[in-house]
Amino acid sequence: MQFIISRYNPQIDKIPYDQTFELDNTQISTDSMLLDALHLLREQDPSLAYRSSCQEGVCGSDGMNVNGRNRLSCITPLSDLPQKIVIKPMPGLPIIKDLIIDMELFYQQYQGVDPFLQSEPLDLQHEHLQSPEDRAKLDGSYECILCGCCTTSCPSFWWNPDQFAGPAALLAAHRFVIDSRDIQHVDRLKNLDSPTQIFRCRHIQNCTDACPKGLNPSRAIQELKSIMVKEI
Numbered sequence: 001m002q003f004i005i006s007r008y009n010p011q012i013d014k015i016p017y018d019q020t021f022e023l024d025n026t027q028i029s030t031d032s033m034l035l036d037a038l039h040l041l042r043e044q045d046p047s048l049a050y051r052s053s054c055q056e057g058v059c060g061s062d063g064m065n066v067n068g069r070n071r072l073s074c075i076t077p078l079s080d081l082p083q084k085i086v087i088k089p090m091p092g093l094p095i096i097k098d099l100i101i102d103m104e105l106f107y108q109q110y111q112g113v114d115p116f117l118q119s120e121p122l123d124l125q126h127e128h129l130q131s132p133e134d135r136a137k138l139d140g141s142y143e144c145i146l147c148g149c150c151t152t153s154c155p156s157f158w159w160n161p162d163q164f165a166g167p168a169a170l171l172a173a174h175r176f177v178i179d180s181r182d183i184q185h186v187d188r189l190k191n192l193d194s195p196t197q198i199f200r201c202r203h204i205q206n207c208t209d210a211c212p213k214g215l216n217p218s219r220a221i222q223e224l225k226s227i228m229v230k231e232i
């Protein structure tokens with residue numbers, strides 16, 4: 001298999017360049033993931049930089065752009081990929097080194113939607129109960145692992161990363177707006193009601209296509225718009 005990987009060391013390089021690696025098919029088993037291949041490639045060139053941790057699709061650290069699509073390398077089977085694999089850092093955020101991007105703005109946007117329950121009375125001694133039906137409404141919203149695959153696929157985020165929160169943050173906003181225990185949903189909606197915020201989403205659905213957890217941020221944003229029309 002051939003791997004064409006974008007390399008960039010800001011201390012040496014003016015711009016990113018491509019480096020070609022090869023792996024013999026005997027080095028790969030039928031259940032190998034792309035991350036396994038990267039580990040082998042790093043044995044060839046220890047300077048190759050990428051993030052990974054859990055290797056199970058849980059921590060969200062190893063997002064990268066593979067043949068034009070954002071993916072988590074640890075749950076991308078090599079058997080699903082062609083013999084020639086082009087790997088780049090996820091687009092739309094600054095590159096720190098090779099496949100590692102600076103996620104600071106992504107986390108700031110997430111922080112900006114207050115991704116925590118605001119309930120009353122604030123009683124830390126007891127659970128905040130909700131019915132099984134209300135709990136079920138959160139399915140599809142709470143499972144986000146903050147990998148950034150969706151937000152860095154979003155053209156609206158590419159053009160206005162400091163203004164448009166992006167699909168991951170808006171999925172989190174949706175999760176708390178629809179939570180029956182949260183008392184701030186009107187203020188949450190007002191904060192999103194702006195041409196540079198939620199209405200910047202054009203529902204092209206890049207985000208939903210990119211999500212490795214099968215979540216649907218585009219639909220959540222559409223629902224937020226519908227709730228906004230009814231409630232504010």
Ligand code: SF4
Binds near residue numbers: 206218
């Ligand atoms: S549907 Fe909205 S949030 Fe998702 S990629 Fe398109 S513009 Fe971005």
Ligand code: SF4
Binds near residue numbers: 148150151167
């Ligand atoms: S919604 Fe999906 S793609 Fe976006 S950050 Fe969460 S898990 Fe990753």
Ligand code: FES
Binds near residue numbers: 057061062
């Ligand atoms: S290494 Fe944790 S999600 Fe891939």
